[in-house]
Amino acid sequence: MSEKTDLGGRVGKGLQSLSSFGSGTTRLEIAAIIATAVTVIGGLELVLRWLDVPQYILPPPSAIAIALITDFPLILPHLGHTLVVLLSGFGIGAGVGLFLAAIITQFPFAEKIIAPYVLILVTTPMLALVPLLILWFGFGYAPRIIAVALASGPMVMINSATGFRRVDSNKIALARSYGASTLQIFRKVRAPMALPMILVGLMIGAIFGLLTAVGAEMVGGGYGLGNRLTTYSSMIQMPQFFGVVLILSFLGIMIYVIFFLIGKRWASWET
Amino acid sequence: MTKNVSGNAKLAIQGAGKRYGDVLALHDCSLEVEANSIVSIVGPSGCGKTTLLWSMSGLHRLSEGEIQLDGKVIVKPRPEIGLVFQEANLLPWRNLMDNILFPFEIKGQKPDRAWIDHLLDRVNLTGFEKSFPNELSGGMQQRAAMVRALSLNPSVLLMDEPFGALDAFTREEMNQLVEEIWMETHTTIVFITHSIEEALFLSDKVVVLTPRPGRVLNIYDVPFDRPRTIEVMAGKEAFDLHHRIKADIYRQERRAGAAAAE
Structure with a gap:
């Protein structure tokens, strides 16, 4: 029983901040939320302009918005690359992780033997392997997809x-x-009973996958949103840099929302 | 061993014993359940009541002895036996109707919708088919569990302290419901309970078990006509039976306590 509530809590708690939006929100609250957002963004804009902060240190929100709109056609192919890496890597990792979790839990003996290796996979940042993977597989998609699969798979497995x-x-x-x-x-x-935990695993796995995809692109070079970050910062194009950061936070939020809705x-x- | 076995027993428990490691939960337990009767099993905590019931359902294997249903030894779950658990044990991700259809899905069998609808009506759950378990009260959940068990038309219904978690009033309503259903179906019922009132209200026979290892201590006939009224259940005869059963259980508990103290 206590296990049950604990689990419900784990799915629920993280998503509570999201679920508190929606039906229960009054007009006044919506107005307050919008007013706060306008104040924060507008205030930032004013302060940065008033203090004459150079754009290469921190660009004002308006400059970021303009860069994001005008340069979006240039960024779009890189977003596509990142999505390919993320989706294929996550698909492979999640599939294998889910399958292994389902098999392993049927054999408690085998589970005990495998547990330490899974723990190592979960706790080691897979980003550390990217240089090695590039050495083995070159500069194409392969090392990045493998890194994402290695990062997300164990997360999915351990939670499932x-x-x-x-x-x-x-x-x-x-x-x-x-x-x-x-x-x-x-x-x-068993499977329906495990579903809430599987969804938690998939969400965490997808977010770890996104982290690793961007990191691998920073190291791997050539293309991808991670690569844009290094390129724009080296060219001191800070509005574009922050535009890419905004796209990445949007991706992260989308992952969260998708699994929230599925759950x-x-x-x-x-x- | 075969002293209690006669011809028309629906269930015949012969020298049943169950050992968990060093603990002997049940030993040399023999009992007969007549067809179309309701038999309650009462006894102090840990007397192996639940072990005995689960063995009857075919979910537990006995260490000694055997249990026969219609003369055939039970070695695995049988379709003629329905089981109602301590908690309603509904699957929380299925709505009420899907919970009732669960056994049919497992068996790959076509459900008898008319019978299910009749049962739902009987237990006042018509209109709640689409509700999920967490939207239903404890009593409603247990009623749904009864419908699930009865939907396959079992000839024996095993009930393992089914109303223990319910409040006293709901419990009495549930007891009346069991009686009503029995008067319609005459399903053989074996009922495990902590409550002597419940046992007396429902049963043709009340069986008192000894503490671990569980054995049959006494069997009491409850001769009242059905449907049983509040007046009869509050009468002198019921009171005396209640008293004797209670004395049995308390004497046993004291003896077990004294044995443990040594």
């Missing part, structure tokens, strides 16, 4: 395994009392 390990023996007994096979028990009891639709029974 926690989900699959949540054995409610009464629910399994219920299925067995109707003569359910091991596969049926997995599909109809709301398919795992709301937990909260």
